[in-house]
Amino acid sequence: MASQPGPPSSPASKAATIKDVAAAAGVSIATVSRALNSGERVLPETVARVREVARELGYTPSRTARGLVTGRSANFGVILPDVTNPFFAPLLAAVESAAQTHDLGVLIGDSREDPAAELRIAQRMTSQADGLVLVSSRLPDSEILALAARVPVVLANRRLDGLDSAVIDVAPGFTGAVEHLAALGHTRVLYLAGPAGSWSGQAKERALHDAARTHAVQLTTWGPHRPTFDGGRQVADEVLASGHGAVICYDDLMALGLQSRCAERGVDVPGELSVVGCDDALPEGMARPALTTIEGRSDELGRLAAQLLLARMSDPEAEPRTETVPSRLVPRASTGPATRPRP
Amino acid sequence: MASQPGPPSSPASKAATIKDVAAAAGVSIATVSRALNSGERVLPETVARVREVARELGYTPSRTARGLVTGRSANFGVILPDVTNPFFAPLLAAVESAAQTHDLGVLIGDSREDPAAELRIAQRMTSQADGLVLVSSRLPDSEILALAARVPVVLANRRLDGLDSAVIDVAPGFTGAVEHLAALGHTRVLYLAGPAGSWSGQAKERALHDAARTHAVQLTTWGPHRPTFDGGRQVADEVLASGHGAVICYDDLMALGLQSRCAERGVDVPGELSVVGCDDALPEGMARPALTTIEGRSDELGRLAAQLLLARMSDPEAEPRTETVPSRLVPRASTGPATRPRP
DNA sequence: CTGTTAGCGCCTTCAC
DNA sequence: GTGAAGGCGCTAACAG
Numbered sequence: 001m002a003s004q005p006g007p008p009s010s011p012a013s014k015a016a017t018i019k020d021v022a023a024a025a026g027v028s029i030a031t032v033s034r035a036l037n038s039g040e041r042v043l044p045e046t047v048a049r050v051r052e053v054a055r056e057l058g059y060t061p062s063r064t065a066r067g068l069v070t071g072r073s074a075n076f077g078v079i080l081p082d083v084t085n086p087f088f089a090p091l092l093a094a095v096e097s098a099a100q101t102h103d104l105g106v107l108i109g110d111s112r113e114d115p116a117a118e119l120r121i122a123q124r125m126t127s128q129a130d131g132l133v134l135v136s137s138r139l140p141d142s143e144i145l146a147l148a149a150r151v152p153v154v155l156a157n158r159r160l161d162g163l164d165s166a167v168i169d170v171a172p173g174f175t176g177a178v179e180h181l182a183a184l185g186h187t188r189v190l191y192l193a194g195p196a197g198s199w200s201g202q203a204k205e206r207a208l209h210d211a212a213r214t215h216a217v218q219l220t221t222w223g224p225h226r227p228t229f230d231g232g233r234q235v236a237d238e239v240l241a242s243g244h245g246a247v248i249c250y251d252d253l254m255a256l257g258l259q260s261r262c263a264e265r266g267v268d269v270p271g272e273l274s275v276v277g278c279d280d281a282l283p284e285g286m287a288r289p290a291l292t293t294i295e296g297r298s299d300e301l302g303r304l305a306a307q308l309l310l311a312r313m314s315d316p317e318a319e320p321r322t323e324t325v326p327s328r329l330v331p332r333a334s335t336g337p338a339t340r341p342r343p
Numbered sequence: 344m345a346s347q348p349g350p351p352s353s354p355a356s357k358a359a360t361i362k363d364v365a366a367a368a369g370v371s372i373a374t375v376s377r378a379l380n381s382g383e384r385v386l387p388e389t390v391a392r393v394r395e396v397a398r399e400l401g402y403t404p405s406r407t408a409r410g411l412v413t414g415r416s417a418n419f420g421v422i423l424p425d426v427t428n429p430f431f432a433p434l435l436a437a438v439e440s441a442a443q444t445h446d447l448g449v450l451i452g453d454s455r456e457d458p459a460a461e462l463r464i465a466q467r468m469t470s471q472a473d474g475l476v477l478v479s480s481r482l483p484d485s486e487i488l489a490l491a492a493r494v495p496v497v498l499a500n501r502r503l504d505g506l507d508s509a510v511i512d513v514a515p516g517f518t519g520a521v522e523h524l525a526a527l528g529h530t531r532v533l534y535l536a537g538p539a540g541s542w543s544g545q546a547k548e549r550a551l552h553d554a555a556r557t558h559a560v561q562l563t564t565w566g567p568h569r570p571t572f573d574g575g576r577q578v579a580d581e582v583l584a585s586g587h588g589a590v591i592c593y594d595d596l597m598a599l600g601l602q603s604r605c606a607e608r609g610v611d612v613p614g615e616l617s618v619v620g621c622d623d624a625l626p627e628g629m630a631r632p633a634l635t636t637i638e639g640r641s642d643e644l645g646r647l648a649a650q651l652l653l654a655r656m657s658d659p660e661a662e663p664r665t666e667t668v669p670s671r672l673v674p675r676a677s678t679g680p681a682t683r684p685r686p
Numbered sequence: 687c688t689g690t691t692a693g694c695g696c697c698t699t700c701a702c
Numbered sequence: 703g704t705g706a707a708g709g710c711g712c713t714a715a716c717a718g
Contacts, residue, residue: 042703
């Protein structure tokens, strides 16, 4: 129909290749390659002409072909347990952001907390990513190590000897939470654990136990639970029935679910129950009352993971590093003085 | 060090290629390819042997090389304005899920609401994805069309003649909201608009105007605003000062931010101000009081988009389709009867 | 049923 | 400064 020759309007024509550009510019493909990539060892005016022609033709180098010869795909791979969890979103955004500034793509995989799916995705990615960020991996150490032998791997929210990892140091936050509750007069504290097999969950429990001992707080742990709003709602009744006056949750979502059910039942927070979350993943003030929580920035985790991966890719022989993100208690309105325990 | 020959423990050896498998199995690479892919036209026992050898060697076909010859990358590309927005996460999860069941990868790009970034990402993806899902694209029609000429494109949360799109029919939801407020006695309603240039935002305003007219409600629109919790918080004071008794927000996050500020100032919702959100993106009960909102399932949007893309990829000549997700008002506790307007 | 042979699009020595 | 040629790992005709 249209008599316009412009390539933008061409409907189904094959994408231009380096050959087309070479032909149109009257040079060899080697020159096109050089002109477009480095621009070195080519006459400036040739470079200009080639680039001009390439632009006119709407030429975009095939990353696939380039990857085949260079051996690099120019992609990050990120695998995480649940894209819809607000803790992971900023992490992903941070990795993606780093990728963008380095002109890298990001392959994403959602394992849905399933180790088998995680492994499947990871294996698919090995041939299409230059490096993998495994977030809160549920894989056994051995599998992760095997994977790391095939492609650079960085762990986020998990530590493993011999691999780069970015983790949150949960100790200060959880210690602070216990101290905070103890100072408010709570002597019995309930911890609602998250998913089974979570490395960070174990770290949290460890920190909690240590802190409980030194502060003479009696700690009870329940779990595992799904780290979701519903997960929190579902245990709420049991929590209330248990007579505990203070609860620390694996993450903010569970804490909010718990709060939500409390409000429904007319249980006053923090009057009758003090609630502590973890992550500070939601905007302050989204919960009523504002949630006392343990901050651990997941965007930092993502930033560091990307940085580690970049470093690993450029120097595969370097000593594995562990980067740590601090945590801290952020006291808000969901915690208050202990009252006389109910019978 | 280790004398074990097993490939899992080999530290930095090059990944096995089809040649290695062929050599180890004593067949040609063509046979390996067939045995691993279809298994047809190869002796069953040969297939078995090849597969066995491949497994032993830890061989994974290079998707890059395969892509170069087949012309398909086996990847979806998804570009969205903000990964951390809870409206988009389920959409992404749905696309990723569809991709997983079809053994496809997912390249992800976060445009941060920036059309230039969106275009850059899209162009990078054209050479590495078989199809693109553009979510809430901020690109001008012409750019989108140009892109669609190079690679299959499906629009999510936006419509454009000539392209496949998955959209939410916001009319019923917004009409319902206006009716609902009118029935509660509200005669003046404020609409807090979202980002400028949002297709869905325009659709919402259109629906709102139509509904306002037929229900004799005086509608005022303010905007644009950032579709975030803070965006809602920041206009809250102005909203309160304006004396409006009812507000409809572009999305739930803004509504929650608004509610949050109201609570802070001791303004009763819905006693003094009725608040309506949009998307129903957060778990019910996360807000206090529970947010009346307009449901429009973004996971459905993602599911449909993936489906459209799959269809488009298998038949590029097919007539473009538009799939529609319904919307509806979900009345909860953040809306109530109008009171006498303040001076 | 199996092997040989072309490339896919590009980068990269090498010659010129 | 530029071109010719050799693969990267794989699939897809062709031959046997």
